[in-house]
Amino acid sequence: MGRRMSEAFDAFMELYSGLPREGPGTVDSLLNVLEIADVPPLGRVLDAACGSGADTETLTRALPNAEIIGVDKQQAFITAAKARGLNADFQVGDMLWVDGEFDLIWCAGAVYFFGIETALEAWRSHLRPNGKVAFSEVVWRGQPTPKAEAFWLDAYPQMATQNALTARIEACGFKVLSAEPLGRAGWEGYYAALCKNIARLQGQSAVMDNVIAETQAEIDLFKSDFGCYDYVVYLAEPL
Numbered sequence: 264m265g266r267r268m269s270e271a272f273d274a275f276m277e278l279y280s281g282l283p284r285e286g287p288g289t290v291d292s293l294l295n296v297l298e299i300a301d302v303p304p305l306g307r308v309l310d311a312a313c314g315s316g317a318d319t320e321t322l323t324r325a326l327p328n329a330e331i332i333g334v335d336k337q338q339a340f341i342t343a344a345k346a347r348g349l350n351a352d353f354q355v356g357d358m359l360w361v362d363g364e365f366d367l368i369w370c371a372g373a374v375y376f377f378g379i380e381t382a383l384e385a386w387r388s389h390l391r392p393n394g395k396v397a398f399s400e401v402v403w404r405g406q407p408t409p410k411a412e413a414f415w416l417d418a419y420p421q422m423a424t425q426n427a428l429t430a431r432i433e434a435c436g437f438k439v440l441s442a443e444p445l446g447r448a449g450w451e452g453y454y455a456a457l458c459k460n461i462a463r464l465q466g467q468s469a470v471m472d473n474v475i476a477e478t479q480a481e482i483d484l485f486k487s488d489f490g491c492y493d494y495v496v497y498l499a500e501p502l
């Protein structure tokens with residue numbers, strides 16, 4: 264990594280440090296998935312790209328006797344996750360190169376790094392009989408406004424409509440068991456905490472201000488144009 268890129272990355276990690284979670288999400292949306300997923304009480308669950316462990320915490324509360332593993336590639340997030348003091352095993356690692364088999368692989372806000380096809384292909388052989396995958400992914404849920412289209416075309420050009428993503432999951436040989444939009448509250452909670460970091464760090468350096476500007480553009484878009492896009496929380500099982 265060049266010095267400039269490394270400075271930008273450090274600023275990014277500082278902006279995202281100390282947050283309750285690192286992407287949109289809610290406790291209830293994960294509990295809804297667990298209700299349908301039917302994970303055995305002594306089952307094995309992976310929180311892939313767990314960040315600082317917000318959803319791992321929900322998993323440990325909902326499944327107190329299960330074996331819960333959280334994996335993230337950033338040491339700083341794993342350190343923060345471990346500090347939660349949960350009955351979970353946290354490891355620095357790659358969300359696609361996982362060990363063993365699971366009754367549920369959960370992945371909030373990180374499938375987009377690889378695309379759904381690559382993620383499902385990697386996870387399929389790590390599912391126990393009756394095992395399932397669940398993940399949240401940002402999709403178009405209505406006619407994009409011009410501002411939203413311009414933003415997401417730049418930030419995530421592969422972003423699909425909800426129906427197109429469902430078709431792609433099915434084309435991978437998975438049956439979609441549920442697909443629930445996250446809704447406004449799941450973004451608001453995440454952005455509220457992020458805005459506190461922005462207020463604290465703004466003006467610290469030119470590099471930090473650049474990183475903040477990108478994040479602020481996303482938050483501004485949410486305030487003006489949310490609705491035509493949302494995260495959808497999918498639960499699917501191999502056919």
Ligand SMILES: C[S@@+](CC[C@H](N)C(=O)[O-])C[C@H]1O[C@@H](n2cnc3c(N)ncnc32)[C@H](O)[C@@H]1O
Pocket residue numbers: 283284285286287288311312313314315316317318334335336337340356357358359370371372373376
């Ligand atoms: C938007 S954050 C979501 C974090 C967490 N799931 C949450 O919802 O709070 C995306 C996470 O993916 C992690 N990540 C990105 N690529 C990864 C990879 N190849 N393996 C493991 N983690 C990865 C990042 O470090 C970051 O913690």
